[in-house]
Amino acid sequence: MFTSALVALAMGQAAPGPSVQEPSQAPDDAVAGAYVSRCSGCHTIGGGPLKGPDLAASTQWPRASLRLAVAKMDKNTGPMTDAEVDAFTDLLLAPDVRPRLEAARAAAAKNLQASLEPPSEATGEELFSGRLGLSGGGPSCAACHRVAGSGGALGPDLTHLAGKMDEVAMVSAFQGANFPIMRAAYAGRAITPQEAVHLAAYVRGAKGKDSDRGSHAVFAAGAALGLVGFFGLAALLRPHRRTGATPYASTAGARR
Ligand code: HEC
Ligand code: HEC
Numbered sequence: 001m002f003t004s005a006l007v008a009l010a011m012g013q014a015a016p017g018p019s020v021q022e023p024s025q026a027p028d029d030a031v032a033g034a035y036v037s038r039c040s041g042c043h044t045i046g047g048g049p050l051k052g053p054d055l056a057a058s059t060q061w062p063r064a065s066l067r068l069a070v071a072k073m074d075k076n077t078g079p080m081t082d083a084e085v086d087a088f089t090d091l092l093l094a095p096d097v098r099p100r101l102e103a104a105r106a107a108a109a110k111n112l113q114a115s116l117e118p119p120s121e122a123t124g125e126e127l128f129s130g131r132l133g134l135s136g137g138g139p140s141c142a143a144c145h146r147v148a149g150s151g152g153a154l155g156p157d158l159t160h161l162a163g164k165m166d167e168v169a170m171v172s173a174f175q176g177a178n179f180p181i182m183r184a185a186y187a188g189r190a191i192t193p194q195e196a197v198h199l200a201a202y203v204r205g206a207k208g209k210d211s212d213r214g215s216h217a218v219f220a221a222g223a224a225l226g227l228v229g230f231f232g233l234a235a236l237l238r239p240h241r242r243t244g245a246t247p248y249a250s251t252a253g254a255r256r
Helices: 004-008 031-037 063-070 082-093 099-115 121-131 166-174 180-185 191-207 222-232 233-239 250-256
Strands: none
Touching: 004 082, 031 082, 031 099, 031 166, 063 082, 082 099, 099 166, 121 191
8 A cells, every 4th residue: 555655646647658558457466566666766668768778678578688687676676586576577578568557557646646635846845945854854855956956966956857757757766765875865764655746746847947957967976975874884785675664665565
């Protein structure tokens, strides 16, 4: 249930990729839901590259090569069991992978809409800037990210994000499960689905208001290392999926 909350709202905006067809999977497609929360922050299938390559080509790979590539993703998602690697591999190879992922997104969006307040751009801005504290006690996004000209430069400028990530992917990425440095910063202090939804509304709204759109803050590797040290290398390296506060913990659990 938390898994689908993580996965988040589509709120009237279609995800990139093909249009939804008759989904052929069972109503509770756990692996598709897990993919949406753990992988879709970095990959589309046919919607262009994000942090990782578009996986459209990979869906045509021989199973053995694909499985190897998926197994390597534990560096991004945290540890995966062999069964999880198999399940993600088979999902990507399934002829109906796109409609299944589309359905998983839609189901998650519905759950969120039922349980959360509607997204507020204003609240999102306050959370982003740090004027309103995150409930988990983690650092504000602006400590490391710029949107429309203000904020830190350790992480990439997020102004452009709405152009390349749909809502679901954004919320998944925002919850910090995907990026090692953010995982360290938010370990044990995960932002809530509600906060992620507000933040996504803010970032989406900021697109187009930016004066220096397209400029990307330089990723400062030295500073990044310093910060990792600050938040604790141990936190970064420790497997997180068993800590209840980690967004994908329940995902992993659900499939065991
Ligand atoms: C933090 C971002 C990130 C996350 C999360 C992530 N990946 Fe990746 N993925 C990448 C990057 C970057 C590459 C490029 C090759 C590399 O780094 O190994 C990649 C490569 C791949 C490839 C090979 C594609 C190619 O064309 O080379 C597959 C398949 C893949 N990922 C599947 C997955 C699956 C399945 C998940 C979820 C369990 C996942 N990824 C989660 C970033 C990510
Ligand atoms: C401690 C610094 C830090 C904080 C705080 C932080 N981030 Fe990040 N974030 C990073 C870094 C560094 C990267 C780049 C990781 C990479 O390239 O692998 C990143 C990547 C991202 C990405 C992927 C960007 C892309 O172009 O693919 C998103 C989205 C994101 N962060 C959103 C957020 C949000 C929303 C918050 C606040 C809840 C936040 N971050 C807080 C450091 C941070």
